[in-house]
Amino acid sequence: MGAITLEAISKSFGPVEVIRDVTLEIPEGELCVVVGPSGSGKSTLLRLIAGLDRPTRGRVLIDGADVTARPAADRGLAMVFQSYALYPHMTVRQNLAFGLENSRMARAEIARRIDEAARMLEIDGLLERRPGQLSGGQRQRVAIGRAIVREPVAFLLDEPLSNLDAELRGAMRAEIAALHRRLGRTMIHVTHDQIEAMTLADRIVVLRDGRVEQVDAPLDLFNRPANRFVAGFIGAPSMNFLTLPVPGPGGAVTLGVRPQHLRLVERGLTVRVEAAENLGAETLVHGTTVTGERLTALLPGQLRPRAGERLVLGHDPADEHRFDTDGRRVG
Amino acid sequence: MRGARFLTRRRGVAGSGRGWHWTDIATWVWLVGGTVLMFGPAVWLVLSSFKTPAALAEFPPTILPYAQQTMEIDGRERPLFTVTTPDGTTQTMAELRRVGIVAQMVDPAAPEAEPLRVNIAEREPLREIAFATSNYTEPFLRFDFWRFFRNSVFVTVVATALTLLTNSMAAFALSKYDFRGRNAVMLLIIATLMVPLSVILVPLYSVVSAVGLLDTLWGVILPTIATPTGVFLLRQYMLTIPDELLEAARMDHASEWQIYWRIVLPLAAPALAVLAIFSVVWRWNDFLWPLVVLTSTRNYTLQIGLNSYAGELNVQWHYILAMTVAAIVPVVLVFVFLQRFITSGIASAGLK
Numbered sequence: 001m002g003a004i005t006l007e008a009i010s011k012s013f014g015p016v017e018v019i020r021d022v023t024l025e026i027p028e029g030e031l032c033v034v035v036g037p038s039g040s041g042k043s044t045l046l047r048l049i050a051g052l053d054r055p056t057r058g059r060v061l062i063d064g065a066d067v068t069a070r071p072a073a074d075r076g077l078a079m080v081f082q083s084y085a086l087y088p089h090m091t092v093r094q095n096l097a098f099g100l101e102n103s104r105m106a107r108a109e110i111a112r113r114i115d116e117a118a119r120m121l122e123i124d125g126l127l128e129r130r131p132g133q134l135s136g137g138q139r140q141r142v143a144i145g146r147a148i149v150r151e152p153v154a155f156l157l158d159e160p161l162s163n164l165d166a167e168l169r170g171a172m173r174a175e176i177a178a179l180h181r182r183l184g185r186t187m188i189h190v191t192h193d194q195i196e197a198m199t200l201a202d203r204i205v206v207l208r209d210g211r212v213e214q215v216d217a218p219l220d221l222f223n224r225p226a227n228r229f230v231a232g233f234i235g236a237p238s239m240n241f242l243t244l245p246v247p248g249p250g251g252a253v254t255l256g257v258r259p260q261h262l263r264l265v266e267r268g269l270t271v272r273v274e275a276a277e278n279l280g281a282e283t284l285v286h287g288t289t290v291t292g293e294r295l296t297a298l299l300p301g302q303l304r305p306r307a308g309e310r311l312v313l314g315h316d317p318a319d320e321h322r323f324d325t326d327g328r329r330v331g
Numbered sequence: 332m333r334g335a336r337f338l339t340r341r342r343g344v345a346g347s348g349r350g351w352h353w354t355d356i357a358t359w360v361w362l363v364g365g366t367v368l369m370f371g372p373a374v375w376l377v378l379s380s381f382k383t384p385a386a387l388a389e390f391p392p393t394i395l396p397y398a399q400q401t402m403e404i405d406g407r408e409r410p411l412f413t414v415t416t417p418d419g420t421t422q423t424m425a426e427l428r429r430v431g432i433v434a435q436m437v438d439p440a441a442p443e444a445e446p447l448r449v450n451i452a453e454r455e456p457l458r459e460i461a462f463a464t465s466n467y468t469e470p471f472l473r474f475d476f477w478r479f480f481r482n483s484v485f486v487t488v489v490a491t492a493l494t495l496l497t498n499s500m501a502a503f504a505l506s507k508y509d510f511r512g513r514n515a516v517m518l519l520i521i522a523t524l525m526v527p528l529s530v531i532l533v534p535l536y537s538v539v540s541a542v543g544l545l546d547t548l549w550g551v552i553l554p555t556i557a558t559p560t561g562v563f564l565l566r567q568y569m570l571t572i573p574d575e576l577l578e579a580a581r582m583d584h585a586s587e588w589q590i591y592w593r594i595v596l597p598l599a600a601p602a603l604a605v606l607a608i609f610s611v612v613w614r615w616n617d618f619l620w621p622l623v624v625l626t627s628t629r630n631y632t633l634q635i636g637l638n639s640y641a642g643e644l645n646v647q648w649h650y651i652l653a654m655t656v657a658a659i660v661p662v663v664l665v666f667v668f669l670q671r672f673i674t675s676g677i678a679s680a681g682l683k
Binding site: 050052071072073077078079081082083085086087088089098099102103146150 | 580581584585593597598
């Protein structure tokens with residue numbers, strides 16, 4: 001239960017095409033993270049799956065059944081909204097019970113599910129409070145709890161951690177991962193935070209301008225980005241792109257090297273330092289090459305290069321990525 | 332103590348708090364003058380409602396209600412006067428009878444003595460503050476005031492409830508559903524604000540007459556329940572309710588009716604409170620429309636009932652004043668208890 005298939009989905013708002021021909025297959029039980037810059041259509045994609053919006057073209061299938069025309073409530077999905085969307089005038093218990101009451105579930109069963117979810121999320125003590133009396137992290141838990149009690153075939157999470165501070169975000173990220181292992185249900189998690197994507201996902205879908213750029217496991221995405229966009233988007237600090245003086249094999253015109261893979265060497269690329277940021281264990285060096293291209297290098301240890309100083313950098317040929325004129329990966 | 336210090340706080344000379352700056356005087360004059368201007372008529376109304384018809388007709392008028400003191404002599408109430416005797420002293424005396432400008436008066440301490448003949452110019456009526464409560468009791472006991480009151484309460488409560496229901500439904504649709512012509516509909520509703528009742532009085536009368544609601548309270552209620560002000564106020568407030576809440580409810584198997592009833596209405600409570608207060612005041616004070624629709628006395632609302640105390644030849648001011656006070660009490664109470672909703676509700680409805 002919970003396999004979700006998108007078949008050539010497109011969505012336009014007036015003349016603006018937000019989702020373009022997306023085909024995606026999410027197997028049962030997978031934690032799939034949709035990542036992309038803002039405006040890439042990730043939230044729209046989630047809303048199409050949820051049934052809150054209808055696709056202009058294409059079909060949505062859940063467990064093989066076409067649900068494109070089915071209303072949101074009847075798709076068996078649960079959604080956690082970015083703003084949590086807890087009903088402010090109801091207590092936490094009423095918030096959790098609302099959906100179950102609407103589907104005319106027996107009172108005893110509602111109470112059982114709420115107790116179970118509350119225990120799992122450690123919000124037992126908060127059931128009689130209103131959302132306004134909760135902290136951000138607690139609201140987040142209640143929002144997830146509201147999804148859990150429905151026992152959906154799949155969870156849809158729309159940037160659920162974006163309203164939390166950094167520390168809490170790390171903790172909740174781990175909890176979502178644990179929850180996914182425990183419930184074993186399909187989860188589709190939308191985020192613009194690539195660290196969230198890398199740490200949580202079984203598979204990552206990279207979206208740009210409503211198009212799927214690449215679908216792969218996190219490390220495959222990092223190690224073998226399918227194109228220049230993915231290469232630049234995944235990994236922090238982002239990959240350096242240098243123009244090759246002569247086109248390489250397969251029409252490669254751009255060379256990509258991650259800042260982490262650059263090292264100080266005897267002979268190689270000469271870089272003029274513009275600024276250096278000491279991170280403690282590493283030093284992030286910003287500079288320009290002799291041809292004027294910008295470059296960053298993440299070097300181990302504590303270096304103190306002065307601005308204007310010249311460093312010679314090199315890398316292992318195995319760590320380089322080559323892209324053709326269209327930005328596609330070559331080789 | 333702190334209140335007194337607050338009230339007597341002054342800017343003073345050079346901001347020291349001592350002495351008087353001209354702004355202190357201006358402030359006092361402004362505030363005292365404003366208070367008298369605002370409260371004067373209300374105080375005069377309440378105090379005058381306790382005056383007898385004779386005291387109301389008196390000139391110059393008094394602020395407080397006075398009545399002449401009386402004393403029982405020989406089994407009858409006799410009015411008391413302060414008489415200036417020929418030797419220049421003053422004495423309290425009771426009047427036995429009066430012929431022309433001469434009154435026969437007697438010392439109440441010795442009523443058996445020979446009555447004294449006093450010119451009426453040489454005496455002053457002896458008066459005390461007295462409240463003529465019969466102004467209140469008689470309309471309640473002898474006239475149909477209770478019936479008017481009940482009619483008014485019925486019209487106000489039912490009209491307000493229906494106003495809240497219909498206006499909030501319209502506002503919900505206009506704020507949360509995206510449909511073709513939504514803005515046009517909204518504009519049309521707002522545009523009706525520019526049409527006063529007096530313009531549509533005649534056509535409205537024929538409509539109400541045609542559906543057989545003339546001289547019924549429903550004929551007063553139904554034409555008033557849809558108010559553009561209410562729709563606008565509620566719509567502006569509902570626009571601030573995030574759409575994600577509605578979508579969450581939709582995911583939670585809520586029907587559109589449940590979304591309206593269980594999510595949007597409770598969240599719009601502050602705006603609903605404001606509209607409820609407005610509606611109560613409007614319907615309670617309504618005069619022109621009920622006057623047109625209601626013809627038989629048993630259907631009169633309070634305001635129309637009050638009007639009936641003013642006849643063509645004779646205005647019973649003492650009843651009108653007393654019943655006006657009785658009629659404004661509910662509105663004043665609504666304001667006293669709900670005014671914080673008005674300010675907070677209007678502020679949050681974005682109608683600053």
